[in-house]
Amino acid sequence: MAQITPQNGPADGAETDCRALGRVLERIGNKWTVMVVGVLSQGPMRFNAIMRTVDGVSHRMLTLTLRGLERDGLVTRTVYPTVPPKVEYALTETGQSLIVPLSALARWAEQNRPRITAAQAQYDAAQER
Amino acid sequence: MAQITPQNGPADGAETDCRALGRVLERIGNKWTVMVVGVLSQGPMRFNAIMRTVDGVSHRMLTLTLRGLERDGLVTRTVYPTVPPKVEYALTETGQSLIVPLSALARWAEQNRPRITAAQAQYDAAQER
DNA sequence: CAGGATCCAATAAGATACTG
DNA sequence: CAGTATCTTATTGGATCCTG
Numbered sequence: 001m002a003q004i005t006p007q008n009g010p011a012d013g014a015e016t017d018c019r020a021l022g023r024v025l026e027r028i029g030n031k032w033t034v035m036v037v038g039v040l041s042q043g044p045m046r047f048n049a050i051m052r053t054v055d056g057v058s059h060r061m062l063t064l065t066l067r068g069l070e071r072d073g074l075v076t077r078t079v080y081p082t083v084p085p086k087v088e089y090a091l092t093e094t095g096q097s098l099i100v101p102l103s104a105l106a107r108w109a110e111q112n113r114p115r116i117t118a119a120q121a122q123y124d125a126a127q128e129r
Numbered sequence: 130m131a132q133i134t135p136q137n138g139p140a141d142g143a144e145t146d147c148r149a150l151g152r153v154l155e156r157i158g159n160k161w162t163v164m165v166v167g168v169l170s171q172g173p174m175r176f177n178a179i180m181r182t183v184d185g186v187s188h189r190m191l192t193l194t195l196r197g198l199e200r201d202g203l204v205t206r207t208v209y210p211t212v213p214p215k216v217e218y219a220l221t222e223t224g225q226s227l228i229v230p231l232s233a234l235a236r237w238a239e240q241n242r243p244r245i246t247a248a249q250a251q252y253d254a255a256q257e258r
Numbered sequence: 259c260a261g262g263a264t265c266c267a268a269t270a271a272g273a274t275a276c277t278g
Numbered sequence: 279c280a281g282t283a284t285c286t287t288a289t290t291g292g293a294t295c296c297t298g
Contacts, residue, residue, distance in 0.1 A: 016239070017167075017235050017238075017239060018163065018164055018167050018235070020235065020238040020239045020242050021163055021167075021231070021234060021235040021238045022160075022163065022164065023238065023242070023245075024234065024237070024238040025157065025158055025163060028154065028158070029154055029157070029158025029159070030158065030290080030291095031151075031290080031291075032291095034147065034150055034151065034154060035147055035151070038146075038147050038150075046259085046260090047259070047260055047261080048259065048260080058291075058292055058293075059260090059261075059292095059293090059294095060261090060262090060263095060291080060292070060293085060294095061290090061291060061292075062261095063260085063261060063262080064290095064291090070252065071248065071249055071252040071253075072245045072248055072249060073244060073245060073247070073248025073249075073251075073252075074245075079260095083259095083298095084259045084260080085259055085260060085261095085298085086259075086260090087259080087260060087261090094241055094244055094245070094248075097237065097241070098237060098241075100233075100237070101230065101233040101234040101236070101237045102150070102234070104229075104230040104233050104234075105150060105153065105230040105231070105233075105234060106146050106147070106149065106150040107230070108153070108226065108227060108229070108230045109146075109149035109150045109152065109153040110145070110146060110149045112223055112226070112227075113149050113152070115202060115223055116152075116201045116202060116203075116223070118202070119200065119201055119202025119223075120200055120201060120202075122202075123199065123200040123202075124200075159270075159271095160270080160271075161271095175279085175280090176279075176280055176281080177279065177280075187271075187272055187273075188272095188273095188274095188280090188281080189271080189272075189273085189274095189281095189282090189283095190270085190271065190272075192280085192281065192282085193270090193271090208280095212278095212279090213279045213280080214278085214279055214280060214281085215279075215280090216279080216280060216281085
């Protein structure tokens, strides 16, 4: 059977895998990070351009999301000292490498969406009896 | 450049990918889901066994996590009408297929953890000046 | 234009006690 | 054993106003 991490005993070193995965999910598991990474995968973009593209993200949350990504070294923030200021965000090498497993997950999501939606409907129908 | 979804314009049909990915992340992006899926990837397991294995999860959160997974059709819940009751949880086919992209993400996490940790340390050091 | 600061609502999560 | 119910706290997200 496929496993997230190959292990047999309950207490061997495989926990580290889940921990690392957990850390990553703490970053990308929020509401906006993957959307932002997604639009930045098309190339560098300015703050307000990202905000217009993502649709629904608030000023504040975009700031926080970009700060988090910058802190993790997934995004660079370049300030052009013009007036008015121009700030450009771009994915780093590490950030771009994240797109590979992320797009695999996106494909899974798209392929299994019908199944999941159906399962939810069936579950909910069985509940209200 | 690698992209989450192949697109060029800002408003084409590629949004559906991000939406689907977003929905999946709403499920697996919480604190416990991937841990539970991870331990169930080793085979069916009973409630208290999962709770002992995952370490740190509360009674309540494990219940909610399993309910959510069951609702999405990723986990089956089998009740053996014995006394005391025995309830076994197992991944469905769909649930097992999720492990493939999830383990890819886990590998990415493990490979890039040093880089990310270093980037965080550097960012934090630059901040406190 | 980009983003900091503040306040408020919604949600997630933890602790604890009770039940078939 | 495997839950449910209730209460409380922590975290997340959104709205708004202010600034270089």
